Amino acid sequence: MMRRLLFNLMVWSAVLIVAFPLFWMVVTSLKPQLELWARPPAFLPIEPTVEHYVTLLQDTNFLVYFRNSIFLSTATTLVVIGVATLGAYSLVRFTYRGRESLAMLVLFTYLLPSVVLILPLYLMMVKLGLANTLFSLVLAYTTFALPYALWLLRSFMAGIPEDLESAALVDGASRMGAFRDVIFPQLLPGIISTALFTFILSWNEYLFALVLVNSDASRPLTTGVMNMLISSFNIEWSLLMAASVMMSVPLIIAFAFLQKYLTRGFGAGAVKG
Amino acid sequence: MAGVTFSRVRKEFAGFLAVEGLDLTIEEGEFVSLLGPSGCGKTTTLRMLAGLEFPTSGEIRIGDRLVNDVPPGQRDIAMVFQSYALYPHMTVGRNMEYPLKKRGLPKAERKAKVAKAADMLQLTELLDRKPSQLSGGQQQRVALGRALVRDPQVFLLDEPLSNLDAKLRGYMRAELVELHARLGRTMVYVTHDQLEAMTMSNRIAIMLAGDLQQFAPPQEVYRRPANRFVASFIGTPSMNLIDGQLSRSDAGWHFTSPGLTLPVPALRDSAKAGDACLGVRPEHVHLGHGDLQAKVQLVEQTGHENIVVLDVAGGNRLTGRTPSSQVPQMSEAINYRIDSDQVHVFGPGDTGARLNADG
Ligand SMILES: Nc1ncnc2c1ncn2[C@@H]1O[C@H](COP(=O)(O)OP(=O)(O)O)[C@@H](O)[C@H]1O
Ligand SMILES: [Mg+2]
Numbered sequence: 001m002m003r004r005l006l007f008n009l010m011v012w013s014a015v016l017i018v019a020f021p022l023f024w025m026v027v028t029s030l031k032p033q034l035e036l037w038a039r040p041p042a043f044l045p046i047e048p049t050v051e052h053y054v055t056l057l058q059d060t061n062f063l064v065y066f067r068n069s070i071f072l073s074t075a076t077t078l079v080v081i082g083v084a085t086l087g088a089y090s091l092v093r094f095t096y097r098g099r100e101s102l103a104m105l106v107l108f109t110y111l112l113p114s115v116v117l118i119l120p121l122y123l124m125m126v127k128l129g130l131a132n133t134l135f136s137l138v139l140a141y142t143t144f145a146l147p148y149a150l151w152l153l154r155s156f157m158a159g160i161p162e163d164l165e166s167a168a169l170v171d172g173a174s175r176m177g178a179f180r181d182v183i184f185p186q187l188l189p190g191i192i193s194t195a196l197f198t199f200i201l202s203w204n205e206y207l208f209a210l211v212l213v214n215s216d217a218s219r220p221l222t223t224g225v226m227n228m229l230i231s232s233f234n235i236e237w238s239l240l241m242a243a244s245v246m247m248s249v250p251l252i253i254a255f256a257f258l259q260k261y262l263t264r265g266f267g268a269g270a271v272k273g
Numbered sequence: 274m275a276g277v278t279f280s281r282v283r284k285e286f287a288g289f290l291a292v293e294g295l296d297l298t299i300e301e302g303e304f305v306s307l308l309g310p311s312g313c314g315k316t317t318t319l320r321m322l323a324g325l326e327f328p329t330s331g332e333i334r335i336g337d338r339l340v341n342d343v344p345p346g347q348r349d350i351a352m353v354f355q356s357y358a359l360y361p362h363m364t365v366g367r368n369m370e371y372p373l374k375k376r377g378l379p380k381a382e383r384k385a386k387v388a389k390a391a392d393m394l395q396l397t398e399l400l401d402r403k404p405s406q407l408s409g410g411q412q413q414r415v416a417l418g419r420a421l422v423r424d425p426q427v428f429l430l431d432e433p434l435s436n437l438d439a440k441l442r443g444y445m446r447a448e449l450v451e452l453h454a455r456l457g458r459t460m461v462y463v464t465h466d467q468l469e470a471m472t473m474s475n476r477i478a479i480m481l482a483g484d485l486q487q488f489a490p491p492q493e494v495y496r497r498p499a500n501r502f503v504a505s506f507i508g509t510p511s512m513n514l515i516d517g518q519l520s521r522s523d524a525g526w527h528f529t530s531p532g533l534t535l536p537v538p539a540l541r542d543s544a545k546a547g548d549a550c551l552g553v554r555p556e557h558v559h560l561g562h563g564d565l566q567a568k569v570q571l572v573e574q575t576g577h578e579n580i581v582v583l584d585v586a587g588g589n590r591l592t593g594r595t596p597s598s599q600v601p602q603m604s605e606a607i608n609y610r611i612d613s614d615q616v617h618v619f620g621p622g623d624t625g626a627r628l629n630a631d632g
Contacts, residue, residue: 095287163358166325171419172346172375181371185362 022248029053029241036237052242061216062243065224070250072134072220073202076141080149080198081191083142088153089179093162103154106147114144118211125212134218140208145198152197156190157183192261200251221247275336275349275426276301276459277322282331284317284483291317293483295331299476304453304460306470308506309480315463316355318480319429322461323352335427346375351420352429355436357412359404359419366391366400369418376423390422410441421452428460434469446472467507471495479503481624500626501619504552510580510592512552512617519549519618528618531587533565536613539630544618550625552617555580558593560601563610567591569601583609 028036029052031045056062091103121140122131130136160183168178184191209223219227225243229236255262277299284292292314299305307315320326322333324345333340340348351372359368366387373383391397394414404412413433420428430449434442450473453460464470470477471491479486479494479502487499498504504512517530519537526537526544528551535551560581567583570590574597581601583591593609601607619625 161356161358163354163356164360166320166323166345167352167354167358167360167419168371169325169345170323170350170352171372174344174346177375182360185360 025241025244029238029245031238033238052238053246056239056242056246060228060239061219061224062221062228062246064217065219065221066246068134068218068224069203069221069247072137072141073199075134075138076145076202077195077198079138079142080145081195084146084149084153084194085187085191087150088157089183091150091154092157093165103151106150109144109147114207117143118208121208122212132213132215132218134213134220136212137205137209137218137220140212141198141202141205145201149194149198152194153187153190156187156194160186189261192258196254196258196262199254203247203251275338276303277427277461278332278334279318279322280332280334282318282321282328282333284314284321284326285329291483292321292328295485297478297485297488299459299461301336302457302459303475304450304462304473306462306464306474306477307480308464308467308470308477309486310506311465312482313480314483315465315480316431319352319431319461319463322427323350323429324348349426350429351423351425351427353416353420353431353433355432357404357416357436359412359415361404364401364403365396365407365415365418368404368415369396369400369422372419372423386422387418390418393421394418409436409438410445413437413445417452421456424456424458426459428456428458429463430460431463432465433462435464435466442469449473468509471507479506486624497629497631498552498617498627500624501550501552501622502624504617504619504627508554510555510594512554513558513591514619515551515553515589515591517549517551518547519544520546526618528616530589532567532585532589533587535611535616537616537618538614540618540628541630544628548621549628550619550621552619553591553611554615555592555594557612557615558583558591559610559612560593560595560607561599561609563608565609565611566606567609569603569605569607572601572603574600583607 027043027045030048030050031042032047032049032051035042035046091099121143125131125136125139128136130139164182164186165178168182169175173181204222205220206222206226209220213219213223216224221243225240225247229240229243277297279295279297282292282295283290295318307318309315317326321328322335324340324343328341335348335350360371363371369387369390370383373386378386387400388397391400394417396411396414396418399407399411399415404415407415413436416433420430433449434445437445446469449462453473462470462473471494474491476488476490477494478488479499481502487494487503489497489499494503494507498507498512501514505514515530515533517528517533519540520527520529524536526540528535528537528549530551533551537551560583565585567585569581570584571582573580573582577597579595579597579600581593581595583593585591591609595601618628620628
């Protein structure tokens with residue numbers, strides 16, 4: 001009984017510690033400029049306002065950045081999931097020389113700090129004529145999301161009994177048909193968790209975006225918001241917080257809808273066979 | 274209808290020989306068991322027949338058709354997997370419908386066939402359940418149902434009963450035999466359980482380490498096992514196998530082992546004096562009379578009979594059977610007799626060939 005209480009206390013403190021900055025972010029975004037620096041700080045805004053949101057949407061590039069981020073993250077996720085699913089299938093189902101070493105080698109990307117990779121990548125993008133485009137970011141994000149996604153999906157794939165696919169083949173399906181009818185539905189939780197992981201990674205990425213893209217037309221939210229609201233002299237706290245709230249919304253929505261798959265997916269991936 | 278022919282089929286996995294030069298002809302409508310210990314290549318053989326594994330060399334025919342390069346879906350076979358391999362996200366009904374769908378049957382016809390198969394296997398109530406909501410026995414029947422709906426030329430079954438409890442297994446054995454009689458289709462049945470093979474098959478193919486040891490009807494395999502391995506694998510309690518020496522005198526062949534000297538039946542011309550192995554079925558060791566003597570080591574009462582283990586001089590053991598009315602005492606000295614007309618003689622080694630002249 002006592003231990004249960006203690007446990008609950010600990011969990012709730014942890015939740016509070018994590019949630020407080022989020023709460024503060026929302027509160028700050030709703031405070032009028034005057035209340036912002038009030039002392040002592042008010043917990044809840046006295047006169048809540050949405051003016052910062054309106055300013056952001058009407059007078060700034062926020063929507064352009066937002067659209068860029070959506071495109072960027074979606075495209076990256078699609079590419080990564082497409083390639084990683086096929087790769088995982090190959091690594092699990094086919095036997096060929098160097099299969100294991102190949103899988104290990106893929107993880108080597110993570111041994112190099114991204115700072116080391118950025119400049120060569122930038123030069124390559126310039127050579128390819130992709131500098132300053134969203135597409136260059138899609139490529140860059142794919143390079144660092146793919147290895148992890150491949151490993152994640154590989155373990156999910158390994159958990160799907162080979163007999164299922166064999167049964168589908170005997171029942172008259174082609175390899176593609178067996179994949180679509182039998183493997184894919186089993187893999188779906190894994191695909192969704194991997195997709196979510198990739199999406200979040202791309203959504204929050206800053207460094208590559210900063211170096212590879214410096215035109216307003218193709219900036220994603222991370223660098224765009226920083227660029228427009230933070231200068232050496234001034235930080236627009238209210239706008240920044242309003243932007244942060246709106247940046248979190250897509251992720252929150254995605255989590256809310258996919259949570260079911262996510263927990264099931266992690267459970268399924270953990271138990272083999 | 275079609276039989277199945279394996280001609281010189283070999284299968285290697287990265288240097289590991291799983292099946293070696295297999296020659297096997299299964300007649301149309303026959304129920305054939307592939308029997309052998311775990312890892313002997315039964316599943317590999319079945320998967321090659323299904324088209325899920327490609328032979329390294331050799332030819333496989335279904336009916337007259339060479340199927341080496343025919344994909345599984347076009348071989349007109351159905352397979353029941355050891356793990357059942359039911360599609361977890363589909364209901365029982367959809368599982369059974371899947372092979373028909375893949376063959377492009379119209380919906381009404383699919384429904385009718387599924388209903389008929391479900392009826393035959395008492396699955397009608399379960400059609401809307403997911404596989405995870407079924408017991409092991411029910412899952413097994415669904416797997417069978419999915420194979421049945423299509424009425425294929427050949428049924429392949431890979432240890433379909435091995436995950437069931439003993440009672441259900443006995444029941445399903447009878448069901449399968451009945452099903453085979455009703456459908457009249459060729460069935461290839463993989464098992465490591467000699468009892469299943471013995472009770473269900475028209476013929477049994479016994480394998481060891483990728484090698485076919487004998488292919489014959491159950492009674493033949495029991496009465497005239499091709500070699501020592503087959504003899505030891507078939508029958509419970511298993512055949513007594515005693516290592517010793519074979520010698521020839523004017524009176525005929527004799528077998529000697531410490532504590533035991535026995536005349537043996539006529540042997541083949543190829544039989545040579547020297548190391549050999551004597552095989553005696555427990556039912557041919559008669560207890561309570563005779564001129565041999567041994568100590569009773571162990572008595573197992575199964576109800577309708579007793580299994581008695583004798584300690585013969587020289588460290589040899591012999592298992593015999595007595596009717597339930599005759600219960601020997603532990604450690605008792607008992608007279609016994611070996612039916613020397615019924616003994617088998619095998620050459621040396623684990624797969625020493627049977628040397629009896631009647632083979
Ligand atoms: N895909 C594979 N790769 C490598 N070895 C395999 C493969 N499939 C089976 N084997 C090996 O071939 C032998 C026969 O296997 P199998 O046919 O499954 O035996 P069983 O008689 O138990 O069904 C085993 O030693 C097994 O380890
Ligand atoms: Mg097997």
